[in-house]
Amino acid sequence: MSKTEEANEVKYKVAVKLLNIMLRNGIITSSEYEKIDDLNRQTFTPELSKVYV
Template identity: 75%
Template sequence: MSRDQEANEVKYKAAVKLLEIMLSKGLITLAEYRKIDELNRQTFTPELAEVYVK
């Protein structure tokens, strides 16, 4: 895995954590969470995306 890809993995995981916090506080719905997560996976293209999908 290249450094760029490693950086994308970290950025994606940080984005997921923020989404989880927003979801738990009721700031976004589960549908919004899923839609944003899909956009994040397209943006960051994490190699481990299959592992992250809930």
């Protein structure tokens, strides 16, 4: 895995953590969570995205 791919993995995981916090605090709905997560997968293209589903 290249440094860019590793960085994308980390960025994606940070984004997921933030989404979870927002969901728990009622800032976003679960439907919005799913949409944003899908966009994050497209943006960061994590190698392990199949595992995260």
